[in-house]
Amino acid sequence: MVKEIIEAVRQQGDTALRDYTERFDGVRLESLRATPEEIEEAYKEISDSLLAVIREAIENIRLFHSKQKRDSWFMTNPDGTVLGQKVTPLDSAGVYVPGGTAAYPSSVLMNVIPAQTAGVERIAMVSPPSKEGKLPAGVLVAANELGVTEIYKVGGAQAVAALAYGTETIPPVDKIVGPGNIYVATAKREVFGDVDIDMIAGPSEIAVVADETARANEAAADMLSQAEHDPLSKSVLITTSAAFAEKVKHEVERQLEDLPRKEIAEASIRQNAQFLVAASKEEAVKMVNDMAPEHLELLVDNPFEWLGSIKHAGAIFLGRYSSEPVGDYFAGPNHVLPTSGTARFSSPLNVDDFTKKSSVIYYSREAFEQHAGKIAEFARYEGLEAHARAIEERLKEE
Amino acid sequence: MVKEIIEAVRQQGDTALRDYTERFDGVRLESLRATPEEIEEAYKEISDSLLAVIREAIENIRLFHSKQKRDSWFMTNPDGTVLGQKVTPLDSAGVYVPGGTAAYPSSVLMNVIPAQTAGVERIAMVSPPSKEGKLPAGVLVAANELGVTEIYKVGGAQAVAALAYGTETIPPVDKIVGPGNIYVATAKREVFGDVDIDMIAGPSEIAVVADETARANEAAADMLSQAEHDPLSKSVLITTSAAFAEKVKHEVERQLEDLPRKEIAEASIRQNAQFLVAASKEEAVKMVNDMAPEHLELLVDNPFEWLGSIKHAGAIFLGRYSSEPVGDYFAGPNHVLPTSGTARFSSPLNVDDFTKKSSVIYYSREAFEQHAGKIAEFARYEGLEAHARAIEERLKEE
Incomplete structure (x- = not known):
């Protein structure tokens, strides 16, 4: 199925994109590219306060990622030898922004900003249109705030194929990033090698480590914030207190009751939540490192003291006021993180992902x-x- | 075939390794691990001068890679916020060293040293044994000089499976690197995700850019040094002088005559060599960037002036005395380089490949x-x- 779509896009270009968009998204588009008028319209649809948050988040994310930039360097020897490493941004990157029923402007920020910070000159964004042939206002505004001008209303495997091989409207890119459904993930695997891709994200995970200073209601709320993503999401509490574990269990049940996405969160909790009691801090640390969680919260006294023992985690949230959504939306570090234990060997999306090195030998x-x-x-x-x-x-x- | 081998190793462990080694390498091994006696024996088999070169190469490669090390960092804000990036080495890495008829100690150095420099604590090396159940002396010596103690006499897809999933003798690793034949490459693709892998290397390539100051015999020799690797290797001359291109062609034919690996080199030259004449320096640069070659030689006057225009190349060799083998064996930069145009988005093997980052948010x-x-x-x-x-x-x- 995905292979067939990719082949059709390679052969028929825009025609295939229009056909698949009609078939899968229910709309026949004349122009695949979002227009300045659509962007202008989008600004009218979002609140001033959301716009202000997006702008502040952009500043924070840019500042954090700017620290990841690396210079080219060289070393010399009196015998005349010059050796070095030249760091060069990729020429172009494609960003997939998932669509469907929800709007994810944060996904735009987290995928585009590292590429821009790296110095990538051309960034093309793709996202599936609604039945009305539109993209969500928040997504358009986020892209426009970042200065992204190539915005295409196409999603699914067909969008990945277009980014990889190009069509009349969409020139090909060197690397494709961004989350998507199973068709998008499969298409990214297929085109990998011809272009680069970021990781294939699995379901979201969180490990909440809590000692006796933590609040059960806060630990529970953080577990549920993972659980609402997907029935496959995994929320794990690790605590040195069996009594605290019971309290969190109870809180999870209580808070589940009136969640809008209760059905999803409940399925995730029932199937995948764990409430683990560790005999010691050392055992808790071992549990964390064995799991290599995507998100790790340390709801403990003196959380900085734990940092040296944590070997494997995508993002580490320290203390009571560093709830995971702080990092999802606002603080500055990237929310695209290694899942399913791949934090053993993978990193959050970062500026290095949009540069490459060349060795220099004289x-x-x-x-x-x-x-x-x-x-x-x-x-x-x-x-x-x-x-x-x-x-x-x-x-x-x- | 490869899937079957992987499955057998997962289920039967060492037994499967012994069976496949008997079947593919023609030897039944009791102990899969190389012994101190074998290593001692190896030192007697190689010349003092080769040992000295290996030691000097190790120093050079270590020095270059030490410059790639990155510190963890953090940033703070007066409001109490602390954000940072923690850099952690992988726990373990597996290095595949190809065997068969030849011995590749340089492959040991280039794959092990970046891992060691990154701080990887456990490094396991695998390589297929000879019919006598031994590894090449140079390979054993190189490993021992680096302090690698886990050396297993097993190759092919079965070795990759053992590194990925572990057996009674071989504990699993987090990342598998190193070149191998089609079975090794296929096995690496199969296990990717459960463990990390380096790139899948394609055939070797070189682009030799030469102006009128270059020597035809040297350009030709460098093309042949790529060509002797594999019939699929690709050697491309890019010059602004049609007369020079003719001279190089002639020299290639002359030097081909008495090469020990003439058959391979000749097949490569006939099928894949190109002698391109560029109208200008600018056009030559464009040809290079379009090709994104694994190796690039700039046999030109003032080669440093070209550096700013070269966007895509794995390693850039500047000037007459920086012949590609200088980098393959000795200078210090890594010889594991992105092939087949992937230098557009990939880097030489480096210390970053053996570390990962965790975001820190307080x-x-x-x-x-x-x-x-x-x-x-x-x-x-x-x-x-x-x-x-x-x-x-x-x-x-x-």
Whole structure:
């Protein structure tokens, strides 16, 4: 199915995009690109206060990500050698913003800002349109606030294919980021290699570590904020107090009652929540590191003292006032985080994801002549005679 | 086939490793791990001069990679906010060293050193044994010089499966790196997600950019040093002089004649070599950036002046004395480089590949109370009520 869609987009370009959008999103679009008029209209639809929050969040996210920027560097030797690492932004990136029933302007901010901070010149955003052929106001406003001008009203596997291979309207990009449903994820896996992709996100997880200083109602609320994402979301309480665990269980039940997304949150809690009692701080830390959670909250006294023991977590929220939504929306660090235990080896989305390095090697004649014989010997040991000869060609008299 | 091997290793552990090693490598091994005696024996088999080169290369590679290390950092705000990024090495890494007819100690150095520099505590090396049940002396010596003690005599998809899922003898690792044949590459793709992997390397490529100051014999020798790797290797000359291109063609033919790996190199040259004439420096740069070559040589006057225009290349070798084998074996930068145009978005293997970041977020009560309302509003706009309530639980009077 996904392969077929990708193939159709490669062959028929915009025509395929229009056909699939009609079929899956229920609207036939003449222009695939969002217009200045649509953006203007979007500003009228959102409140002044939301606009102000978006603008403040942008500032915070930009500031944090600016600290991730890396310079090119070089090292030199008196023999004339210059070695270095050149850091270059990707030429272009595509950002997938999920649509459907909800609007995710925070997803726009978290995916676009690291790319812009890295220096990526061209950023193309795609998102599935509503039946009316529109994108959510918050998404358009967020994109416009960031200066993103290439906004396409196309979603699903067809959008990923367009970003990877290009169509008449959408030029191809070098890397595709952003979350999406199973079709989007599958399409990203398919095109990987031809273009780069970010991680394939799994269901959201949180580990809430709480000692006797924590409040059960707050721990429960944070577990539910994960649970409302998806029935597959996983919320784990880790506490040194069995009594506290019982209190949190009770609070979860109480707060579940009147949640708008109760059905989802309840399914997640019933299937995936865990209330673990650790015998000691050390055991609690081990549980965290074994889980390598996407989100980790430390609702403990002196949370900074725990930092040195935590090896694996996507984002670490310290103390009572660092509830996870603080990081989802506002504080500055990225909310695109490694899921399903991949924090063992993966990082939050960051500026490095939108740059790449080139090694730089300069040998002077002096340096070369000093080492040529050794290099040729090493090459010959590996059976690569032409490598040795490439060195020795330079030693010939002219 | 590969899936079947992986499944067998997951189920039968060491037994499967012994069976496949017997079947594919022609030897039944009692002990899968290389012994101190084998390592001692290896030192007797290699020359003092090769040992000296390996040691000097180790120093150079360590020095270069040490510059890639990154510190954890944090930023603070007078309102009590602390935000940061914690950098942590992976717990463990597995290094695949290809075997067969040749020995590749340089592969040991280039894959192990960045992991060690990152601070990875456990490094397991795997490599297929000879029919005599041994690993090449150079490989054992290189590993021992680096202090690698976990050396397993197993190769192919079965080795990748063992590293990913563990057996009685081989504990699992978090990331698998290193080149291998099609079975190894396929197995790495299969296990990706359960563990991390490095890139899947394609055939080797070089672009040699030469102006009228270059020597045809040297350009030709460098093209052949790529060509001898594989019939699929690609060597491209880009020059502003048609006459020079002819000279290089002639030199390639001449030098091909007595190469030990002539058959491979000749196939590569016939099928994949290109001799391109650019109308200007600008056009030459464009050709390079369009190709995004794994290796780029700038055999030109003032090669440093070109650096600012080169956007996409794995490693850039500047000037006559920076022949590509200088980087393969000795200079210090990594020789594991992005192939097949992936230098558009990928980097040489480096210390970052063996670390990951965790975001750190601490909000004070003051900071929280100032921003709580905004964060809740943003969450509600996205339809995530439990997120908003997680914030508001903290605002309740106690």
